[in-house]
Amino acid sequence: DQQVKQNSPSLSVQEGRISILNCDYTNSMFDYFLWYKKYPAEGPTFLISISSIKDKNEDGRFTVFLNKSAKHLSLHIVPSQPGDSAVYFCAALSGSARQLTFGSGTQLTVLP
Amino acid sequence: AAGVIQSPRHLIKEKRETATLKCYPIPRHDTVYWYQQGPGQDPQFLISFYEKMQSDKGSIPDRFSAQQFSDYHSELNMSSLELGDSALYFCASSSLGSEAFFGQGTRLTVV
Numbered sequence: 001d002q003q004v005k006q007n008s009p010s011l012s013v014q015e016g017r018i019s020i021l022n023c024d025y026t027n028s029m030f031d032y033f034l035w036y037k038k039y040p041a042e043g044p045t046f047l048i049s050i051s052s053i054k055d056k057n058e059d060g061r062f063t064v065f066l067n068k069s070a071k072h073l074s075l076h077i078v079p080s081q082p083g084d085s086a087v088y089f090c091a092a093l094s095g096s097a098r099q100l101t102f103g104s105g106t107q108l109t110v111l112p
Numbered sequence: 113a114a115g116v117i118q119s120p121r122h123l124i125k126e127k128r129e130t131a132t133l134k135c136y137p138i139p140r141h142d143t144v145y146w147y148q149q150g151p152g153q154d155p156q157f158l159i160s161f162y163e164k165m166q167s168d169k170g171s172i173p174d175r176f177s178a179q180q181f182s183d184y185h186s187e188l189n190m191s192s193l194e195l196g197d198s199a200l201y202f203c204a205s206s207s208l209g210s211e212a213f214f215g216q217g218t219r220l221t222v223v
Contacts, residue, residue, distance in 0.1 A: 034211055034212070036214070041200065041217070041219065042216060042217065043116075043118075043202050043204075043214035043215050043216045043217045044155070044202070044204075044214045045214070046211050046212070046213055046214070049211050089154075089155070091212075093212075099145070099157050099160055099167075099168040099170065100145060100157065100204070100212055101157070102147075102154055102155050102157075103154070104154045105154060
């Protein structure tokens, strides 16, 4: 049973518009959430994270929102750029565990 | 800034051979994770170490073993290799409660 779910396998967005990537989780023990970007045959690159004590974290064009009651988080990329095209993974961590649980990823394509 | 270093980047082995993958975490990181990503699949958690002790175990086959050494580098040993072991193997490191950073991965091909 997947504890971290990314229900959209792919997303296409026009350059300059907003990209919204969604992630749902089921384990209430998760208290730290991360987004990674991955290109083929490369390791995941850390993008942004959020602790469960916050509901928003912003870093440049990237903003992550956390809705704990809904067990939902999202990554907003504004404005989207063609170089943002990659697979985006949502991951979750519980404070005492040493295991990052990944979602299945969303392929983002930003069209010029 | 120093990143997570994995070696080798590419490895080709025959069936039933043994492979050893190495991971050098970011300095002062106390946790190392190993992940396996097969073609078209999500990264699957294999095993993690905290302060040189095994911390969590995921879907790691019995043919695989791993350890973390006194200098915090970690090695993943894979024996009796099978064709299905062909994958990208990622190592990540973190310190408690912070982001995990990944290495570039080792691409293992079993022929």
